[in-house]
Amino acid sequence: MSKIKETSTNFANKQALADECPEVYAASIIGGQWTLVICSWLINGKLRFGELKRLLPNITERMLTLQLRKLEENKIVSRTVYAEVPPRVEYELTPIGYEMKSVIKALEKWGEKHKKLE
């Protein structure tokens, strides 16, 4: 993710759009490349870092970390660290995270319908 340039036009545009349209705001939060899949998995219950990694065979650890951090920042997942060795960290959706279910469902439904058009 690296820091985002707060002086860029791009940043201003994104801000303005997210401010005005809740749907764009929502999309900006769940729009990362791996975000939706991660949430889709987590909707079935909490998972450890390594479990997620195994479920998403092509994701790099860096990307997984970045996405989880962003989700955490946005209060969509909670992170619990167990003081063990080797370490154990569990990720779980927050209440608002679980409420994404209706969004995911709507996207799924529309996506399936759209796919049939090809």
Added chain:
Amino acid sequence: MSKIKETSTNFANKQALADECPEVYAASIIGGQWTLVICSWLINGKLRFGELKRLLPNITERMLTLQLRKLEENKIVSRTVYAEVPPRVEYELTPIGYEMKSVIKALEKWGEKHKKLE
């Protein structure tokens, strides 16, 4: 959009995800920076290129064109050119485009709820 490199890992990952998850597939179609706003406007009825431009004061003509082209490719909007001078081009959602309404509604609702958490 400039051509996308079909040999990149990124491309492969995107493909694989979209293939497996209809929700990710859907997100990949409507996930462009301006896509959702454009569709939100069009859901109220057809609009001309210039009208869209005025509704989205910060978008560049290039971006508007690119997004509309992508939406057209994905059969979400239809493009009607009138052989007049000066030219007139109208954009309208297709049936499947109009069906995005439920997705937009779900995003809106969740977005508003999430925003209150801040």
Added chain:
DNA sequence: GACATTACTTACATTTTTTATAGTACCACA
């Protein structure tokens, strides 16, 4: 003391997306 395990972090490279700026074609109308 070497090794394995887990959940990361860091530095760097590449790819993709978005923005900036300046054109173009068409013809009516002055």
Added chain:
DNA sequence: TGTGGTACTATAAAAAATGTAAGTAATGTC
């Protein structure tokens, strides 16, 4: 001849997102 309006296109550059490869800390077990 020149200007105006509309919907674009071309090219370059900046910014953002993603990927690659290597390394770290902690500690129980061999």
